[in-house]
Amino acid sequence: MSAVILAQNGTNQELTCVSLATGTKCLSASAIPKCKGLVLHDCHAEVLALRGFNYWLLSEVQQILGSQTHQSPYLEFIQGETANTDEENSRLPTGPPLKIKDNISIHFFTTQAPCGDASMEILTESFPSEAATPWPVDDSTATVLQGRGHFSLLGYVRRKPARADAEASLSKSCTDKLAVKQFSSALSFPTDLFIRKTDSAYIQSLVVYADQYHSAGYERAFGQTGRLSKIGSIGHFFNIEPLPVGFPRFAFDRKQRKSDTQSHSKYKASNVSAVWILDKKPDKPDIIxxxxxxxxxxxxQLDDKTGKASAVSRRGLWNLALSIGSLVGKDQNGEDLDPVYDNPEWLTVVHHVLSRGTYDEAKSSYVRSSSVNCRSQVTDSLGNWVKNTGDGGWSYS
Incomplete structure (x- = not known):
């Protein structure tokens, strides 16, 4: 289980869980072109929780832009905006109108060490002593993404773990995806079209159980002195915060279930995932x-019904973003609004980008040039990052 928790700074720090998820499955590379934005590629808990967080943020933006009276405890308009002086982006309006408030911090909790590089020592130490020492492997094999094989290769990008006889996936490990978030922020497309990537938009801490923490592995995977050292100067590195030994466990944790029962049944990973997203609107329940x-x-999975799509699927987030872009000068009932901030031109551009062309074209458009360049710099530095492509040629219409 993974969760995104917001903290409001103050004498009595208030914590609000806005998204949580469970899950361990992902799609094979051959299935990606059949998704058409309606099927989630990666249903690991960490990924779903972050996608749920972005859905929650978009819902908050929708309330702000669609109401003259809504006051968000978490987001605010950027004041005193000046013209864009970057020559490359001189044709753009000033940029996303909102930011996460400076007194808000993002914290990420997970009950298991993220799969991939950060968990390799923990995994090895769980083996019987005679199998705990990895055999040496030629580093040249690291040019191909590995799941949990080749334990002696540390510091590399890995794909999601899977059975040896399973069709290969190109979904990167949760370790790798969280590591990139230290540079790209917790905001993903299309949320980053509405909310600025200020310091508050980055994860401040990664919280794990004590037995799911290995100092050397986490520093290598996430730290400034590990595999990210070449580009560490541009990162917003989160703190790793292991919980005290004996801290109460998640009730449905696999280890917890084993200790609570006298049964000798073997527990296996389920193909079922679950997502919960907070919704504070009085007329709407939380999303489950x-x-x-x-x-x-x-x-x-591959039928033609659009109702199959999760709220946090590519198309689900796209549709929500489109509904926000259409609120320029209007409330949710279509009534005229006074300008909610000084530069509505940005939202007009965003709506134009989202409502025309394909998903890939919108995601790589000029309004996201800085985000695209940042991500490329990070993945190029990691060295063996293979893109998972094929589900971006569809359009809204």
Whole structure:
């Protein structure tokens, strides 16, 4: 289980969980071109929790831009905006109108060490002593993404772990995806079209159980002296905060279930994922979804029904962003609004980008040039990052 928690600084720090998820499955590379934005590629808990957080942020933006009276405890308009002086971006309006308030911090909690490089020592130490020493492997094999194989290769990008006989996936490990977030922020597309990447938009701490923490592995995977040292100067590195030994466990943790029962049954990873997203609007309940194979339970993975799509799927987030872009000068009932901030031109540009062309074209458009360049710099530095492509040629219409 993974969760995104917001803290409001002050004498009595208030914590609010806005998104949480469970899950361990992802799609094979060959399935990606069939998704059309409706099927989640990666249903690991960490990834779903972050996507849920971005959905929650977009919902908060929707309330702010669609109401003259809504006061968000978490987001605010950027005041005193000046013209863009960057020659490359001189044709852009000033940029996203909102930011996460300076007194808000983002914290990420996970009950298991993120799969990938950070968990390799923990995994090795869980083996019987005679199998705990990895055999040497030629570093040249690291040019191909590995799951949990080749334990002696440390510091490399890995794909999601899977059975040896499973069709290969190109979804990167949760360690790798969280490491990139230290540079790209917790905001993903299309949330970053509405909210600025200020210091508050980056994860401040990664919280794990004590037995899911290995200092050398976490520093190598996430730290400034590890594999990210070449580009560390541009990162916003989060703190790693292991909980005290004996801290109460997640009730449905695999280890917890084993200790609570006298049964000798073997517990296996489920193909079912779950997502919960906070919704404070009085007329709407929290979002709760059960997912199987990347779609809502009750639907077939590759049928033609758009209702199968999760709220946090590519198309789900795209649709929500489009509804926000259409609020320029209007409330949610279509009534005229006074300008909610000084430069509405940005939202007009965003709506134009989202409503025309394909998903890939929107994600790589000039309004996101800084985000695209930042991500490329990080993934190039990591060395063996293979893109997972094929689900971006669809359009809204």
């Amino acid at each position: 979804e059960v997912l199987i194979n990347g779609v809502k339970q009750g639907y077939k």
